[in-house]
Amino acid sequence: DADVTQTPRNRITKTGKRIMLECSQTKGHDRMYWYRQDPGLGLRLIYYSFDVKDINKGEISDGYSVSRQAQAKFSLSLESAIPNQTALYFCATSTPYQETQYFGPGTRLLVL
């Protein structure tokens, strides 16, 4: 579903580098989320935002930061990447009136 897009789709970086993962949506949803998926650990919430002025930490926010530039854009940054941040990252959106979350296609990140 192209309503939620993530860039890049794949990224290889080195330890210590700063990288940014971007998420854009055309669904007009107020709420946006960043998740991390690791094999056997499911989906873990990193940060979420209920509107442009609202940012909340999730379960595993250490080592990450986010920016909500507009209703449609929510970026995730790794200030100094480390190998254990190697994972699949998903952005998702929802509305305040419907709990259904719509996920992007994911970004596969490898930190060497």
Add this chain to the structure above:
Amino acid sequence: GENVEQHPSTLSVQEGDSAVIKCTYSDSASNYFPWYKQELGKGPQLIIDIRSNVGEKKDQRIAVTLNKTAKHFSLHITETQPEDSAVYFCAASYGNTPLVFGKGTRLSVIA
């Protein structure tokens, strides 16, 4: 906070058989329980959900049951087909709290 346990982690069934995936949750305040399906190379997609005021919900070959007393809910897939092969996630939440996901079940349907 909420904790969601999901079992089994992997499940193999013959085509045409039924598959059942079970989840338990810890917070009795949770009242919304969705199930997501993740196909290879894609993001998860909602397939069915249930609220705490309902004990069972069906949509064609899939159904979800909820036991509030025992704090567990289950996904049932009947007449499984190869295209049902995927990773399935359960989740729980209440009010404005974000969803808490289980660790996932990899379902393989063998033709």
